[in-house]
Amino acid sequence: MMWLSRNLNWLFAVVAAVLILAMPDIAGNEYALRFYTLMLIYTILALGLNVLVGYTGLVSLGQAGLYAIGAYTAAILATRLGFGFVPCLILGMVFAGSFGILLAYPTVRVRGVYLAVVTIAFGIIVENIAIEWDSLTGSWVGISNVPKPTLLGLPLNHKMYFYIVGGCALAAFAVNVNIMNSRFGRAMLATSQSEIAAASLGINVTALRTLAFVLSAVTAGAAGVLYVFLNKYISPDIFSFSDSIRFLLMVILGGAGTTLGPVVGAGALSYLPELLQQFGEWQRFVYGALLAIVMFVLPRGIVGSAADILHRFFPAARRETDGDKRPLGEIVSIGPAGGEVCLEAKDLSLHFGGLAALNNVNAQLSSGEIHGLIGPNGAGKSTLLNAVSGIYRVNSGRVFFLGVDTTDMRSHQLARRGLARTFQNTELFQEMTVLDNVWAGFHSDYRTGLFGAILRLPSYRKEEEKHRRAALDLLNFVGLTDYAYEKAKSLPFGFQRKLEIARALAVRPKLLLLDEPAAGLTQSEIDDLRDLIIQLSDHGITIVVVEHHMELVMAISSQMTVLDYGEVIAKGTAAEVQEDPKVIEAYFGSPEMLAPPPEERLDDAEREP
Numbered sequence: 060m061m062w063l064s065r066n067l068n069w070l071f072a073v074v075a076a077v078l079i080l081a082m083p084d085i086a087g088n089e090y091a092l093r094f095y096t097l098m099l100i101y102t103i104l105a106l107g108l109n110v111l112v113g114y115t116g117l118v119s120l121g122q123a124g125l126y127a128i129g130a131y132t133a134a135i136l137a138t139r140l141g142f143g144f145v146p147c148l149i150l151g152m153v154f155a156g157s158f159g160i161l162l163a164y165p166t167v168r169v170r171g172v173y174l175a176v177v178t179i180a181f182g183i184i185v186e187n188i189a190i191e192w193d194s195l196t197g198s199w200v201g202i203s204n205v206p207k208p209t210l211l212g213l214p215l216n217h218k219m220y221f222y223i224v225g226g227c228a229l230a231a232f233a234v235n236v237n238i239m240n241s242r243f244g245r246a247m248l249a250t251s252q253s254e255i256a257a258a259s260l261g262i263n264v265t266a267l268r269t270l271a272f273v274l275s276a277v278t279a280g281a282a283g284v285l286y287v288f289l290n291k292y293i294s295p296d297i298f299s300f301s302d303s304i305r306f307l308l309m310v311i312l313g314g315a316g317t318t319l320g321p322v323v324g325a326g327a328l329s330y331l332p333e334l335l336q337q338f339g340e341w342q343r344f345v346y347g348a349l350l351a352i353v354m355f356v357l358p359r360g361i362v363g364s365a366a367d368i369l370h371r372f373f374p375a376a377r378r379e380t381d382g383d384k385r386p387l388g389e390i391v392s393i394g395p396a397g398g399e400v401c402l403e404a405k406d407l408s409l410h411f412g413g414l415a416a417l418n419n420v421n422a423q424l425s426s427g428e429i430h431g432l433i434g435p436n437g438a439g440k441s442t443l444l445n446a447v448s449g450i451y452r453v454n455s456g457r458v459f460f461l462g463v464d465t466t467d468m469r470s471h472q473l474a475r476r477g478l479a480r481t482f483q484n485t486e487l488f489q490e491m492t493v494l495d496n497v498w499a500g501f502h503s504d505y506r507t508g509l510f511g512a513i514l515r516l517p518s519y520r521k522e523e524e525k526h527r528r529a530a531l532d533l534l535n536f537v538g539l540t541d542y543a544y545e546k547a548k549s550l551p552f553g554f555q556r557k558l559e560i561a562r563a564l565a566v567r568p569k570l571l572l573l574d575e576p577a578a579g580l581t582q583s584e585i586d587d588l589r590d591l592i593i594q595l596s597d598h599g600i601t602i603v604v605v606e607h608h609m610e611l612v613m614a615i616s617s618q619m620t621v622l623d624y625g626e627v628i629a630k631g632t633a634a635e636v637q638e639d640p641k642v643i644e645a646y647f648g649s650p651e652m653l654a655p656p657p658e659e660r661l662d663d664a665e666r667e668p
Contacts, residue, residue, distance in 0.1 A: 068236045068318050072229060075322075079225035083218045093289065096221050098329040099228040100285050105309040105321035106231045107278025112307065113316035114244060115271040116251025117166060121178030122306045124185035125162075125276045127298035129155045129283025131189065134202040134293050144208035144215070148284045155280025156273050163272035166265070182303050189295040201294030208288040224285050231278055234513050236318050238274070241512035241523070245499045247271060248316070249488045255450060256486035258470035259479065260566060261503035270509070312353060314360030323361050387598050390532040391567045400462070401426040401570050401601040402447060407456035409446055409625075416442040417453070418625045424570075424618075429592065429602045431616030431633070433609070435645055439625040440605045441483050444572050448480050449473045461569065475503050479568035481559040483575045483605075489548035493539060493558055496547050497530040500565025530565065537561045537591065553584040560591065570601045577608040585611055613637070621645070 078085075079099075086092040104126060111117050129151035136142035136150060158181075165177045189196045196202065208215045208223070215223060238244050249257040250264050258264055287293055305328060313324025331349065335342045357364035402424040409417040416439050424430050432440050445451040447458050449470040458466045465473055488496050504526065511519040534540045537557040542550060547558060556576055563571060573592070577585050585608065592615055596602055606612040612619070613633045621629040621636055623645040629636050636642055 068232075071319060071322075072232060072236075075232070076225075076229060079222065079229070082225075083221060089217055092217055092221055094329075094333070096217075096224050096289055097286075098326060099221075099224045100282050100289070101306070101309065101329055102228050102322050102325040103224075103231045103285070104279050104282040104306055105313070105325040106228075106235045107275045107282075108306055109235065109310050109315060109317075109321040110238065110247070110278075111271045111275040112310050113314075113320065114239065114247035114251065115268055117268065117271065118171075118175045118307070119162070119178045119272075119275065120175050120300070120303045120307060121162065121180075121182035121185075122275070122279050123298045123300065123302040124182035125155045125158060125279035126283045126286075126302070126306075127185050127189060127293075127295075128158055129280030130287045130293050130298070131196060131202070131283075132280070133284040133287045134205055135195065137205050137287070138202055144210060144288055147288075148281060151284035152277045152280045155283070156277040159273040159276025160269060162276065163269040166268045166272075179300065179303075182298075182300055186295055186298060186300075189298070196295070199294060199296075201292060203292045205287055205291045205293075207291075220289065224289070227281065227285065231281075232318070232322065235321075237513050237515060239318055241519075242499075242502050242505050242526075243267070243270070243509060243512055245491070245495055246502050248491055248495075249499045252488045252490060253486045255470070256482065256488065257499070258450075259448065259474055259486075260500045260562065261471050261474035262499070263471045308350065312350065312360055314363030314366075317360070317362045317366065320360050320362040327361070384535055385532050387536060387564070387595070390529050390536065391564060399425060401460070402603075403459040404443070404447060405457045405459070407443070407446055407453050407458065409442060409451060409453045415625050417446065420456070420622070420625070420627055422620050422627065422630075424601055424603065426601050427596070427599055428617045429596050429604060429615050431612040431619040432603055432605045432622065433607075433612060433619060433636075434622035434628075436607075437624075438622040438645075440622055441574055442625070443622065444480065444574055444603070444605060448478060448572060471503075474566050477567060477569035478572070479563035479566040479570070480572035481556075481563055481574055481576060483578070485552075485555050485559055487547040487555055487559060487562075489546065491547060492544055493534065493547055493550065494527075494530055494543040496558060497533050497562050497565050498527060500562045501526040501529065504567075533561045533564055534558075536564075538587075553580050556580065556584075556588070557591075564595075568600055570603070571595065572603045572605075574605045575607065576604065577606055577611050589615055 082095055083092055086095060104122065108119065108122055111119055132151040132154045133147035136147050142150070162178060162181060165174060169177060190198055192198075208220055210219075210223070246257065246262045246267055249260070250262065250267055254264050309324035309328050310321050311324070312327060313322065314320030331346060332342070335345050338345050353361070359367060400423055402422075404420055404422045407417050407420040408415065420439075420443060422443075432443065434440050442451065446453050447460075449465070449468050449472065453466065456466075457464055460473065460476060460478060463476075465476070468476075488499065491499070505519075505522050507516060507519040507522060510516075531540065531543060534543055537560060539550075539554060539557055539561065542554065547555065550558060556579075560573070560576070576592075577588055580588065589611055592602060592604065596615075604612055604616065616633055619629075619631065619633055619636045620627060621639070621642050623641075628641040628645060629639040631639070
């Protein structure tokens with residue numbers, strides 16, 4: 060079963076290639092062959108949209124607009140400038156891809172339904188330009204007399220053109236599979252589940268979303284070009300808003316985020332209208348009812364729900380720990396921070412409206428030490444971590460990490476410099492496996508780029524195996540090897556804390572920020588955590604621990620800083636901080652509350668026997 064799940068995509072590709080070769084004979088007539096050609100074109104479009112919707116978690120309802128851009132580019136170039144099929148295909152993809160970059164820009168500011176509205180507006184704008192720019196697009200009349208496609212000077216008949224479109228569909232599927240099973244696919248899935256956590260691993264969320272939009276736009280443009288040379292005619296009513304909805308439904312119905320889902324969805328939604336023609340005027344009602352029933356019964360789409368059912372009957376096999384634990388330094392080459400000061404905050408102030416979350420905070424961390432950061436609830440501890448790790452922008456003050464002013468750096472930039480962190484509320488990628496959670500932490504460690512991943516170059520394969528092995532070693536280091544192929548959400552809470560630390564170690568941190576790592580753990584788990592933190596410190600990692608479990612933080616910290624109402628009220632060793640009157644007052648209200656009542660203050664000689 061494990062072998063089948065690993066090789067299912069390529070088995071499908073082989074079967075699909077055989078069917079494509081045999082389809083002209085199976086179809087039997089030109090109408091049927093045209094129908095199957097159109098189905099393949101929709102498959103290409105759905106595969107591209109899946110990168111955006113299924114992997115990155117961004118909903119686009121403007122795909123018909125990108126489809127139209129590719130189609131009109133090819134129609135205009137072919138009819139007015141005499142361009143051939145291949146140049147039209149390339150330029151249609153490039154032109155649509157450039158609009159994909161423009162569409163990606165709003166994701167910097169808007170998410171969810173607001174982004175969907177932006178993409179709807181884009182589709183409407185493209186449709187209206189096609190209608191109003193009469194001299195270029197032909198308005199409602201459209202563009203006709205598109206010449207037959209040629210390849211190397213030879214005209215392509217319906218059979219040969221079907222093979223060309225089939226080859227493009229197989230190529231799109233292979234690209235989809237290779238991207239999903241690469242660092243880019245892992246980073247996209249991670250971003251869709253937790254932007255903050257993804258950025259803390261060195262993943263540039265904005266760049267990744269731009270890439271997803273471009274890939275989706277390029278495939279939509281290619282589909283538009285292929286449609287033009289199939290139909291020989293286009294007009295604005297072919298690229299309406301309802302088509303964008305249909306393309307999105309193909310991805311969702313088949314199973315967003317799965318490699319086979321878009322193929323199944325495109326096939327189902329292409330074939331259903333043909334099948335339902337017998338219902339006449341009731342066709343739309345039956346069509347909608349069937350979709351509603353399928354989505355109610357299979358909420359993760361056909362392929363996604365089928366995979367969940369199979370996983371329930373054939374759960375991922377646990378792998379026993381293979382061999383002794385490798386030393387951390389051998390796994391990720393962590394070295395000491397260098398220099399006497401690892402992190403320094405100078406006069407940091409951060410306000411949320413009228414509330415001063417941080418007020419002129421000054422703190423300094425020596426390299427190689429475990430530094431405890433404590434204070435009552437609402438004191439500003441997590442806010443300080445967010446400020447120095449690039450999540451929050453401070454109103455005033457400066458942050459220096461390893462001697463460099465990093466005040467204006469983003470989280471992903473700091474992570475690439477060696478600043479890693481965990482979160483108060485665990486920010487795991489819940490739908491990804493335990494192994495993939497850690498593997499995603501090596502994203503910025505790769506040297507080969509997108510084309511290396513798509514083409515599966517030897518250098519990329521070598522890097523993939525190297526980092527997969529390192530991720531397994533990190534899981535072994537924290538004792539989670541047996542859970543490598545289970546989803547992160549299925550882990551017990553204590554193991555989730557360990558997983559978050561293992562993932563942070565993949566960044567090769569010089570500074571590790573732990574935000575309440577003992578919260579919700581049992582005493583035995585806390586003891587294991589204490590040993591792990593000390594072990595990490597022994598490898599030269601500078602560690603900041605925000606914690607309410609006083610016994611733990613006092614036992615491991617060489618220096619401590621105490622915050623109250625966003626201000627530093629004490630610094631020093633654990634013993635010095637414990638005796639500081641300001642700390643006692645912050646925790647207990649007043650020093651007098653620590654003293655026993657007068658009637659209980661008796662000398663031993665005065666006590667009753």
